[in-house]
Structures are given as C-alpha cells and as structure tokens.
Amino acid sequence: MPNHFKNMPPHWFQRQDESADHHFYAQARMVQHIDLTTIAELTEFYRHFLRQGADLLDCMSSWVSHLPEDIEFGKITGLGMNAEELRNNPRLSNWCVHDLNIDPVCPFPQAEFDYALITVSIQYLIKPIEVLASIRRSLKPDGQISIAMSHRCFPTKAISAFQMLPAEQRIELVKTYLEQAGFSSSEFHDRSPQSGDPLWIVTGKA
Numbered sequence: 001m002p003n004h005f006k007n008m009p010p011h012w013f014q015r016q017d018e019s020a021d022h023h024f025y026a027q028a029r030m031v032q033h034i035d036l037t038t039i040a041e042l043t044e045f046y047r048h049f050l051r052q053g054a055d056l057l058d059c060m061s062s063w064v065s066h067l068p069e070d071i072e073f074g075k076i077t078g079l080g081m082n083a084e085e086l087r088n089n090p091r092l093s094n095w096c097v098h099d100l101n102i103d104p105v106c107p108f109p110q111a112e113f114d115y116a117l118i119t120v121s122i123q124y125l126i127k128p129i130e131v132l133a134s135i136r137r138s139l140k141p142d143g144q145i146s147i148a149m150s151h152r153c154f155p156t157k158a159i160s161a162f163q164m165l166p167a168e169q170r171i172e173l174v175k176t177y178l179e180q181a182g183f184s185s186s187e188f189h190d191r192s193p194q195s196g197d198p199l200w201i202v203t204g205k206a
C-alpha cells in the first residue's frame with residue numbers, strides 16, 4: 001500500500017469544540033445521520049461484506065447499526081458515547097460507553113471480532129491511528145474493517161481535516177490511517193446512491 005499522506009499536521013486533528021465529548025453526547029439523539037436511500041445502500045453493502053454468523057464490533061455506535069435484518073450474526077458489540085442510544089439498539093448483544101478521544105484503546109480482548117464497523121463517525125476521532133491500531137488487535141487474523149463516510153457531520157466536533165479537505169482527500173486520509181494502524185491493505189468502494197447523501201466506504205484487512 002503506498003504511503004498516501006506523509007504528513008498529517010497536528011492542526012488537522014483539532015476541533016472547534018475541544019470540551020470533553022461526554023457533554024456533547026449527554027443527550028440521546030434517536031435520529032438518522034444520513035438519508036434513508038443512503039442507509040439502504042449501506043445495508044446492502046453490509047449484506048455482501050459481512051459473513052453470516054460473524055462476530056461484529058459496531059464502533060462509535062448508536063441506536064441503529066444498519067445491518068440487514070434477515071441475516072443473523074454472532075455476537076454484536078457496540079461502543080459509543082450515549083448509554084440510552086446503545087441500550088435501544090436492537091442488534092447489539094452487549095455494549096459499552098467509552099470515550100475514544102480520552103482513551104483511544106478499545107477495551108476488548110485480542111482477536112475477538114471478525115469485522116469492525118465505523119459508520120459516519122470517523123471524523124470525530126482526534127487520535128484515529130491509535131484507535132484503529134487497537135481495533136486491528138481486536139480483530140481475528142483474517143478480520144476486516146469497514147469505515148463508511150458521508151458528507152454530513154457535527155461541525156463543532158469533527159476534526160478540521162474533515163472540514164477542510166475535499167472528499168477525495170478525506171478518503172485518502174482514511175486509507176493512510178489504516179496503513180499507519182498496521183492494516184495490510186485497504187480498498188475504496190463508492191456506493192453513493194443517485195440521489196441522497198453520498199456513501200464512501202473504505203475497507204481494510206487486519
């Protein structure tokens with residue numbers, strides 16, 4: 001994998017609102033963060049990407065995981081910031097509240113999951129490489145990650161790189177994250193619907 005971004009200046013990882021994230025996420029938001037047509041594309045992507053019966057980590061999760069309803073998975077673990085959202089997510093077998101911007105190490109054993117998902121949330125991580133390296137360790141040797149992105153965000157909480165760089169470079173940035181976190185390869189999938197929010201997915205092999 002080529003080295004996509006050699007330099008990632010520290011200011012790219014700064015945010016307008018640098019207060020602790022638990023203030024911002026204290027109130028549950030039972031909303032969808034992308035259009036329904038885009039969600040349908042994402043669910044369809046997961047239908048082919050994820051293996052039935054697999055153990056999943058839904059990292060930066062909320063009350064929805066966008067998984068195909070007719071496919072049974074093994075254990076589905078959620079990690080997020082709001083307990084009420086996570087408690088109301090019908091797909092999660094277990095979940096924890098954990099602030100990855102305070103402690104970028106995910107609290108899971110090594111080789112626990114077949115797949116990890118980060119959906120429309122990567123832009124909120126201030127230490128993404130440490131987080132992704134820890135996710136990689138929690139994946140089985142043939143495990144994979146999917147990082148789905150769109151163009152919406154909470155502007156005060158998204159790092160400046162995601163506000164300043166055009167979409168193509170944001171995708172390259174996420175590929176660089178994976179490379180630097182030790183993933184062996186990455187791939188880009190454009191699953192944007194004809195109308196509605198775009199859907200850009202970067203996958204990586206552990």
Ligand SMILES: C[S@@+](CC[C@H](N)C(=O)[O-])C[C@H]1O[C@@H](n2cnc3c(N)ncnc32)[C@H](O)[C@@H]1O
Nearest residue numbers: 021033060061062080081099100101119121124
């Ligand atoms: C835009 S929502 C996306 C939620 C869900 N993945 C979805 O597809 O609808 C952003 C999510 O990132 C999580 N998040 C934001 N900052 C976080 C942090 N510092 N540590 C862990 N999770 C965080 C929040 O709990 C929230 O659920």
